[in-house]
Amino acid sequence: MTKHSHNSDYSRYFCLRQKVYLVNMSVERNSEIYESLSGIVTSSGIDSLELMIGHSGNTHDAEAGVATYKLTTEALGNGIQVLADLVGIVAGNIFKFRMHGALELFQRRTIPRIDITTQLFHLRGNYSLASFKKEWTRVNEYMRSNRSLPKLVMQDAEVNLSAGGIGLTLDVENRPTPLSMFFVAIDDELPLCALAETVWEQPVDNQLRCGFRFIHILKTDQERINKCISAHLRKSGETPLDYKRNWVLVDKMVADSRKPG
Numbered sequence: 001m002t003k004h005s006h007n008s009d010y011s012r013y014f015c016l017r018q019k020v021y022l023v024n025m026s027v028e029r030n031s032e033i034y035e036s037l038s039g040i041v042t043s044s045g046i047d048s049l050e051l052m053i054g055h056s057g058n059t060h061d062a063e064a065g066v067a068t069y070k071l072t073t074e075a076l077g078n079g080i081q082v083l084a085d086l087v088g089i090v091a092g093n094i095f096k097f098r099m100h101g102a103l104e105l106f107q108r109r110t111i112p113r114i115d116i117t118t119q120l121f122h123l124r125g126n127y128s129l130a131s132f133k134k135e136w137t138r139v140n141e142y143m144r145s146n147r148s149l150p151k152l153v154m155q156d157a158e159v160n161l162s163a164g165g166i167g168l169t170l171d172v173e174n175r176p177t178p179l180s181m182f183f184v185a186i187d188d189e190l191p192l193c194a195l196a197e198t199v200w201e202q203p204v205d206n207q208l209r210c211g212f213r214f215i216h217i218l219k220t221d222q223e224r225i226n227k228c229i230s231a232h233l234r235k236s237g238e239t240p241l242d243y244k245r246n247w248v249l250v251d252k253m254v255a256d257s258r259k260p261g
């Protein structure tokens with residue numbers, strides 16, 4: 001948690017029911033992992049903010065009083081982001097924040113994405129975020145140690161892929177759960193493994209077209225996706241853009257990128 005003082009009124013930028021993305025910026029975080037959540041504004045003050053988090057439970061109880069997040073959302077037609085300390089959790093899913101520092105304005109950028117056919121495994125289930133994180137850690141440690149996949153069967157699938165998430169079509173009877181885990185083959189290495197939250201569903205010809213946002217993924221896997229997408233775009237004569245231009249997908253502030261060294 002950051003020691004700070006403030007003299008800014010942040011409340012004008014956060015309205016009730018506004019969607020906010022949270023990116024873990026805590027000093028104690030694992031810097032090799034991009035970790036995010038999403039929430040809805042339930043209350044805002046001069047420097048205080050309360051967000052209702054969709055996937056929390058008791059996963060973050062120990063973070064109250066020590067964790068710092070970057071909060072990103074949209075205001076005035078642009079993206080905004082500000083640092084905020086998690087000062088309390090109410091009823092398991094209401095996160096209370098104290099915002100501080102400069103509120104940064106940035107241009108919202110589209111994340112480069114491609115449609116590809118690849119090998120995929122999609123693990124669904126009404127499990128808690130804590131359970132999914134535990135399984136994600138176990139799987140990644142297994143792959144790192146054994147250089148092989150756990151016992152699962154990858155299948156061909158047409159997907160829309162970006163460093164921020166994945167889209168695919170599912171059978172109606174296999175509709176997505178709020179959280180899921182993806183294994184995606186994108187190169188000659190082992191498939192990447194990422195946790196994702198369901199963002200949207202759209203009926204298409206008796207099926208469901210679904211969009212998922214990655215909320216727990218190795219930064220090296222973000223880079224692998226970006227490299228894969230860039231290669232495909234170059235083949236088609238397009239100019240690729242680095243996903244890091246989208247501030248929602250990185251655990252740093254604009255000011256951090258301007259510091260020397």
